[in-house]
Amino acid sequence: MIRGIKGIKDITPDEMPKWSVVERTAHALAHVFGFEEIRIPVFEKTDLYVHSIGGTTDIVEKEMYTFPDKDGTSLTLRPEGTAGVVRAFIERGLKTYQPSRKLYYIGPMFRHERPQAGRLRQFHQFGVEYVGSPEPAADVEVITLLWRFFSVLQLPGLSLELNSLGVLTDHQAYKKDLVSFLKTKEDRLCENCRRRLETNPLRALDCKVPGCREATKEAPFLTDFLSPSSKDHFDQVLQGLEALAIPYSLNPRLVRGLDYYSMTTFEVSCSALGAQNAIGAGGRYDGLFETLGGPSTPAVGFALGLERVILALPESTLPQPVPWIFVASFGEKGRPAGLSLLYSLRSKQVKADTDYTAATLKTLLRSADRLGAPYVAILGDDEVTKNEVILRNMATKEQEIFPLDTASSAIPAHLQSR
């Protein structure tokens, strides 16, 4: 037997109601906030991701699904969405129409990681990109949309953390200072963090090893290195969130894993999840357009993981199922009359179904029960002769008689009125 690939899951019909609610909410909320959907390819030239995400990040170094095209060009299954959106933006000249543009996407992403609760090799993200505005209000809007999304879905145990990396020169200066600080404590750092000194020193602040926590207690704060304008921008973001009553906390140690972030960064975590509790995150990436060969363009966005949302989604968020009708027809005259009723109901946009393998009323009712049908239309030879159809309420066992020739309108109307 050929099995599916490790870390790649089927989304079965049982799980689809949750996915539908989550996706519908994403589309609706993005629309209300004035974001337009964009669909970008699931694979691109490898260089795009290397240049945008950063060559020394884990994603690029060991997590990408990369393969050669027939002509040898290196291609990669997208590990995230922002790079592709920015590429499309530049390539299609989307900026020429208006000063700023707000886009969103929903779709699968691919990373070759060891699977775990809330972490898969093919997973799905909903992300937005507010392109063209350097204003703090744009940051506020993106963060607010992220927070509202989770709130509307009633996810429990959420917390929003914010930080500012400042502009490039700010955090370069900081990085230098931090490295020299860490060097003085090098013997107390874990092996991992000693390696990070070279690759990604900011991550050492995030380390969970107690020794490292202790050693980095006195570390310089990024916040102290922010230029006045960076600081001012960040303050305005915070004020904007307060005005909208979005609860947040500051985390000067919050570091994002992708190289392109600058200024505001944020992350929402959910205590209802396991170890992988980051459910949505993002930030400003004012330098990315230039990095990818486009015009200098400020932008801010987020991405959130749909699988993690679904793991945390409470049952109460699911909508009530709509009533529908199981047609139980049998006998020489009943069968064709039932088929006719079945398709009449469907043509009136009413969900109706039957079981062609069941031939007796008993087996038909059993099928109806297993399918969870709230109503069954019973139609045998006797009913056809009398121009009748019986509507049975499966929960209460009540049965009502309708004239057969007008049943396809009368039954839906009757259900509506209840």
Add this chain to the structure above:
RNA sequence: GUGGGUGUAGCUCAGUUGGUUAGAGCGCCGGAUUGUGGUUCCGGAGGUCGCGGGUUCAAUUCCCGUCACUCACCCCA
């Protein structure tokens, strides 16, 4: 990439200090009930005990390997 846990019926899991026909609950099929489901009663089907090797008179049980699933590290959504 590293470490831990778990692989027995469709599902959830017992079990065997190594011993002959491997169990339960739920589900499934049939009957009681030839025009009334879900409840009840009776009967039934369904298992290479993950796979490969080793030890042994004998392995589902012990040992080694391997694969899968899973949780955690790392990292991230």
